[in-house]
Structure formats: structure tokens, C-alpha cells
Amino acid sequence: MPGFLLHVGATIQCPHQAPATTTPSQTQVFVNGQPVATSANLITVTGCPFTVPGPKPQPCVTVRWTMTSTRVLINGLPALLQPTPGTGPGICLSVEQIPQGPPTVSSLQTQVTGQ
Numbered sequence: 001m002p003g004f005l006l007h008v009g010a011t012i013q014c015p016h017q018a019p020a021t022t023t024p025s026q027t028q029v030f031v032n033g034q035p036v037a038t039s040a041n042l043i044t045v046t047g048c049p050f051t052v053p054g055p056k057p058q059p060c061v062t063v064r065w066t067m068t069s070t071r072v073l074i075n076g077l078p079a080l081l082q083p084t085p086g087t088g089p090g091i092c093l094s095v096e097q098i099p100q101g102p103p104t105v106s107s108l109q110t111q112v113t114g115q
Contacts, residue, residue, distance in 0.1 A: 002083075003082050009032070010034075012105050014101070063093070
């Protein structure tokens, strides 16, 4: 499935509106001046306020991206893809690896696509 190449400067949030940051894992391939994210990238969420009844804090801490390219490889690793701005093809996880919902991508480059 085709999608836009996700770069480390894309604006990503967890379902509870906390920001997610993509740490660059490679510095050779860029789009819009930002390194392209690959399957080796760690996407971390900071400041998630989510709490389950009890009250027990259950914040999102990472995002597991599920849409990778089958044709665009960077240093042998698939590039991460985003079909359109909006709900991302991934899942936000708590420290205990409990799924919290999909991330939202509100800003990304829309000129370079991959498959």
C-alpha cells in the first residue's frame, strides 16, 4: 500500500493529545530537510495524561508503527509510511505494552511517496 515517507519532523500525537517524538536512526536520506524514519526508529510519547480508574497512571510511552515500505529500504531497513494526514497506522503503547489507540499525524511531508 503506498504512502508518504514519514520523517522525524512529522507532528505525531497519542490519542490523549501528548506529543510523540521520532528519534533519527539514520542520517543519509532526507525529505524536506528531515531524516526519513525507518523501522529502526524509536517513537516516544512524552507527557501523556491518561489514567485508568483507581486511579492508576497508564500513559502512552511509545508508538509501534505498523506500515512499512516493501520497496524503499534505507540502510537495509524499510522506511515508515503514512497514507494521509490523520490517524496513523500504528498503535500507542503504555509502559506495560498495553495498546492505547492509534496515533494522529497532523503534519507531514506530502511530496515523496513509497510503497
